[in-house]
Amino acid sequence: MIPKVIKNEAGYETALARIDGILDADPGTPEGDELELLVTLVELYEKQVHPIDLPDPVEAIRFRMEQAGLKQKDLIPLIGSRSKVSEVLSRQRPLSIAMMRKLHEGLGIPADVLLKDPGAGSALHTDGIEWERFPLAEMLKRGWLDFEGTVTEAKKRAEELLGAWAAPLGPQALQPALLRQHVRSGSEADGYALAAWRIRVSLLAMGRSIPKYQPGTVSHEFVRDLVRLSYLDNGPILAREFLLKSGIHFAVEERLPHTHLDGAAIRLPDGSPLIAMTLRHDRLDNFWFTLCHELAHVALHFDNGACEAFFDDLDLAEIDTFEQDADRWATDALIPSEIWLAAGMERNPSARKVLDFASNLRISPAIPAGRIRKEQRNYRIFSSLLGYHKVRSLVAG
Numbered sequence: 001m002i003p004k005v006i007k008n009e010a011g012y013e014t015a016l017a018r019i020d021g022i023l024d025a026d027p028g029t030p031e032g033d034e035l036e037l038l039v040t041l042v043e044l045y046e047k048q049v050h051p052i053d054l055p056d057p058v059e060a061i062r063f064r065m066e067q068a069g070l071k072q073k074d075l076i077p078l079i080g081s082r083s084k085v086s087e088v089l090s091r092q093r094p095l096s097i098a099m100m101r102k103l104h105e106g107l108g109i110p111a112d113v114l115l116k117d118p119g120a121g122s123a124l125h126t127d128g129i130e131w132e133r134f135p136l137a138e139m140l141k142r143g144w145l146d147f148e149g150t151v152t153e154a155k156k157r158a159e160e161l162l163g164a165w166a167a168p169l170g171p172q173a174l175q176p177a178l179l180r181q182h183v184r185s186g187s188e189a190d191g192y193a194l195a196a197w198r199i200r201v202s203l204l205a206m207g208r209s210i211p212k213y214q215p216g217t218v219s220h221e222f223v224r225d226l227v228r229l230s231y232l233d234n235g236p237i238l239a240r241e242f243l244l245k246s247g248i249h250f251a252v253e254e255r256l257p258h259t260h261l262d263g264a265a266i267r268l269p270d271g272s273p274l275i276a277m278t279l280r281h282d283r284l285d286n287f288w289f290t291l292c293h294e295l296a297h298v299a300l301h302f303d304n305g306a307c308e309a310f311f312d313d314l315d316l317a318e319i320d321t322f323e324q325d326a327d328r329w330a331t332d333a334l335i336p337s338e339i340w341l342a343a344g345m346e347r348n349p350s351a352r353k354v355l356d357f358a359s360n361l362r363i364s365p366a367i368p369a370g371r372i373r374k375e376q377r378n379y380r381i382f383s384s385l386l387g388y389h390k391v392r393s394l395v396a397g
Helices: 009-022 030-049 057-068 072-079 082-089 097-107 136-141 151-156 158-169 191-206 220-231 235-245 284-302 321-334 337-343 351-361 366-376
Strands: 181-184 249-252 263-267 273-277 309-312
Touching: 009 030, 057 072, 057 082, 057 097, 072 082, 072 097, 136 151, 151 158, 158 191, 191 249, 191 263, 191 273, 191 309, 220 235, 220 284, 220 321, 220 366, 235 249, 235 284, 263 284, 273 284, 284 309, 284 321, 284 366, 309 321, 321 366, 351 366
Parallel strands: 181 309, 249 273
Antiparallel strands: 263 273, 263 309
C-alpha cells in the first residue's frame, strides 16, 4: 500500500493490517521504511481519535509470559539484555521497532497492541546509534546532562540519559547524520559531536519565547540594518536582541572537539530559524561575517525548504555551491559591492582609509579590515582593527 494520512477507522484498520504483515521487515529496506512511516501515521491518528483507554503492551507481555511460564531472562533474546528487559517491564524504557518485531514473532503479541505503547515513538529512530561515540565526558563537564555520576556510569546509561536529554527535539535528533543537513567543517568532523552540539544549542533556543518567524524576513536590507549595530560598542548584544525580536533564535555555545565550527543555521522543530555561534575566533570581524553568513542560509536555503541545518567552518576554502552563494550574499549584505568598488578599498589600503570608510558607513572598522585581509590573503595586516576579545565577554552565556 502507499502510506498516506489516516482519516478514518477503515484507513486505520488497513494500516494496522499492513503493519502486522511487514513487522519483520529489515531496517533500511523499502518495507522497513514503509513500516516506520506507517507506525508514525498510526500513532498520529491514535492521538487524535483514541487519546484514552489504550491497551497496555507491558501488560500484554506479562500476560504472555504467564501463559508460557516465561521468566524475565527468557525475554533477553527478544528485548536485548537483562537490564533492558527490566526497564521495559517497569515502564522505564519504551519499545523500539526492533523489540516490537521480536516480541511479535516470539510471543505472538499483535502489532496493534505493541504499537499502543505511549513511549514507543521516542525510540523509533535510535536503531543503529553507537551511544558510546557521543562525547559524554565533555558533555558532563559542561553540565549538559542532568547526571551526577561518573563518565563510566554515564556511558552505561548513555541511551537513557541522551534520550531524555534530546526528547524535546523529537526521536530523530540523536541521529549523527540527519537528512537535509549540510556540513562545511572538513572530512574530520565528528558526526556524534555535531549532533550533540546541535541538540545543545537547539535546547537553549527552545527555552526562550520569541515572536513567530515570518518567512522572507531576512533580506539584504534586514541584514544592513542589523550590521549598523556593529558601530556601537555593545553591537553584538544589540544584534542578539534584534534577531530575537524578529523571530530568529540566537545561541552561543563553544564548539566540541573535532567539530571546528564557527557557526550554524538550524531549523527548529516549530520551523523557526536558529543562528548558533561558537566564537571560536573571538573577533568582531569574524562575529559579523559568521552572523551574516548564517543569515544568508536562512534567506537562501531555509525559506525555500532546501535544507534543514548548516554547520560552518568558515576557514575552509574548499566549498560547494550552497556555501559559495552564502559567502557572496553575506559579503554583499555587509558592504554593498558597488560601495566597496567605488571606494577602491582594495587599492593601497591603510588603517586611516579603513577607519574613514567604516565611519562613513557607520559600521565597525573590523568589517572592512577583515574583508581586505581575506581578499588579499594577507592575515598580517590591520590586526589592531579586528576587535580581538570584544565578543565573548558580551554575548557568551
